[in-house]
Amino acid sequence: xxxxxxxxxxIGLITTDGSLSIDGRHINLTSKDIDQIETFASLLNLxxxxxxxxxxHNPNGTYYQIQFGNVKMYKFLQSIGLTPNKTKTLRxxxxxxxxxxxxxxxxxxxxxxxxxxxxxxxxxxxxxxxGFLSASEQHITWLQKEINRIYGLSGAVRFQGKSTFSLxxxxxxxxxxxxxxxxxxxIPFLKRKYSKIQLALDIIKK
Numbered sequence: 374x375x376x377x378x379x380x381x382x383x384i385g386l387i388t389t390d391g392s393l394s395i396d397g398r399h400i401n402l403t404s405k406d407i408d409q410i411e412t413f414a415s416l417l418n419l420x421x422x423x424x425x426x427x428x429x430h431n432p433n434g435t436y437y438q439i440q441f442g443n444v445k446m447y448k449f450l451q452s453i454g455l456t457p458n459k460t461k462t463l464r465x466x467x468x469x470x471x472x473x474x475x476x477x478x479x480x481x482x483x484x485x486x487x488x489x490x491x492x493x494x495x496x497x498x499x500x501x502x503x504g505f506l507s508a509s510e511q512h513i514t515w516l517q518k519e520i521n522r523i524y525g526l527s528g529a530v531r532f533q534g535k536s537t538f539s540l541x542x543x544x545x546x547x548x549x550x551x552x553x554x555x556x557x558x559x560i561p562f563l564k565r566k567y568s569k570i571q572l573a574l575d576i577i578k579k
Contacts, residue, residue: 374449379416381472382561385479386413387450388466389507393457394440398447403438409482410437412561417441461536463512470523478554480505480516482563487547489573501573503550504541506533513538526550548577 374380386409391402402413403426410423421441427434454466468476481487485505492498507513513530517540520526526549528542542550551570555562 374446376469376472378472378475379561381468381475382479382482383413383416384450384453384466384468385476385481386483387479388455388463388476389480389483389485391483393447393450393455393459395457398442398444399440400443400447400450401438401440403436404483405434405436406563406565407437408565409563410439412563414439416561460508463507463509465512465515468519473519473523474553474556475560477505477520477550478560478562481554482566485566487551487566487570487573489576499544499573499576501544501547501577502541503547504539506537506539508536508538510538513540516540520550524549524553544577548574 386402386404387400390404390409391400393400402410404410407423413419414421414423419439419441421439424438424440426436426438453468454464456462466476481503484507485503487501487503489499489501492500505513505516507516510530510532517528517530520528520540526542526546528540528546531539531541533539551574555567555570
């Protein structure tokens with residue numbers, strides 16, 4: 374497999390919303406955003422049918438999924454640190470530094486968040502936060518160390534509850550990491566999250 378900006382983004386999605394079957398062949402991606410599944414399929418030139426399933430935890434929640442078989446890619450994913458049933462066992466991954474920002478963008482689109490608001494405690498103070506989530510503390514700690522090593526940003530790891538850990542960056546560091554991740558308008562990203570980020574950035578610029 375050959376690394377590229379788009380492929381690193383795909384790896385970020387698989388790391389968060391993807392899964393490897395125990396059969397050593399099949400790879401699955403599940404998302405509530407149909408456009409994310411379509412982008413994923415397009416980047417990998419997949420013609421497989423996109424399925425629909427409903428969450429057992431949320432009867433009203435509809436999720437989209439795509440599954441495909443590729444032994445070569447499956448073995449590659451294993452070689453960089455991904456495994457079947459990775460939810461709580463995920464650790465460090467082998468991601469080239471040159472494509473780490475693209476991997477992060479996929480990680481954010483798959484299982485991350487941003488939020489912003491006007492802080493009433495200080496006049497004209499607009500807050501912005503960016504966070505990455507994982508059920509594996511070892512993985513989120515590795516992510517923090519890599520971001521610090523590559524970009525010099527610290528962030529803070531917190532236990533979110535329900536077996537979820539969060540790596541969160543405040544405004545100053547958020548602006549830097551968002552600039553790194555969205556380094557071009559021609560790269561793939563989840564439109565819903567990008568639109569939200571752009572609105573916040575527009576307010577900050579003003």
